[in-house]
Amino acid sequence: MNIKSQKDFFSGLFYTVTGAAFAYGATNYTVGTGARMGPGYFPLLLGILLAIIGAFVMFKSLTVETQDGDKIGSWAWKPLIFIIAGNVLFGILLGGLPSWGLPAMGLIVAIFGTTLVVSMAGETFKLKEVLILATILSIGCYGAFVLLLKLQFPVWPTFITG
Known part of the structure; x- marks a missing residue:
């Protein structure tokens, strides 16, 4: 075939x-x-x-026949790297790396860090828009996971909350 x-x-x-x-x-x-x-x-x-x-x-x-065979283009390395790095950063910021002495930074910092890194995967980067998006995501995640679902994980960095 x-x-x-x-x-x-x-x-x-x-x-x-x-x-x-x-x-x-x-x-x-x-x-x-x-x-x-x-x-x-x-x-x-x-x-x-x-x-x-x-x-x-x-x-x-x-x-189903297509006009040009819908060839696969080259790999989009920039978005791939930034999106994977954003996901890794979220895990590191949320839970910390105790073996390296990095404390847990909490949900809010993890969302801001991830949003900043992942937004660099696109063609344009506007810091003001990214910070507004990160703020909205942080408020929404805090409301959904901490207030409504009552999940127990750090919201703020451990050096702030004690």
């Missing part, structure tokens, strides 16, 4: 492999039944659904 859309084929392949991996990983947990769901029920169904969607996208890429 001839691939008519490379972008759709490889994205469908990625969905299928990821979904199958999550479904397989969910079998390590108790699945249960529809009336009495176990901890593995939702990830199993979600993984299966993702794999089915991926298979459908792959099938479409083999059957």
Whole structure:
């Protein structure tokens, strides 16, 4: 068979492999039944659904003709690096690195740091807009996770709160 859309084929392949991996990983947990769901029920169904969607996208890429074959372009290294670095930074700022002597900075600092780093992945960077976004995200996350869900994790740096 001839691939008519490379972008759709490889994205469908990625969905299928990821979904199958999550479904397989969910079998390590108790699945249960529809009336009495176990901890593995939702990830199993979600993984299966993702794999089915991926298979459908792959099938479409083999059957539906595109004008130029939807070739895959070069890797977008700048966004890839900044987004991965932002996620790593969030984990480090939220929990700290005790082995390196870096204390936990808390949720608010982690959101501001992550938003600043990830916003550099785009074509333009406007500090004022990024700080407004980080403020809104911080307020929303504080309200959702700390006030409503009552999750217990540091909100402010440990050297401030004691």
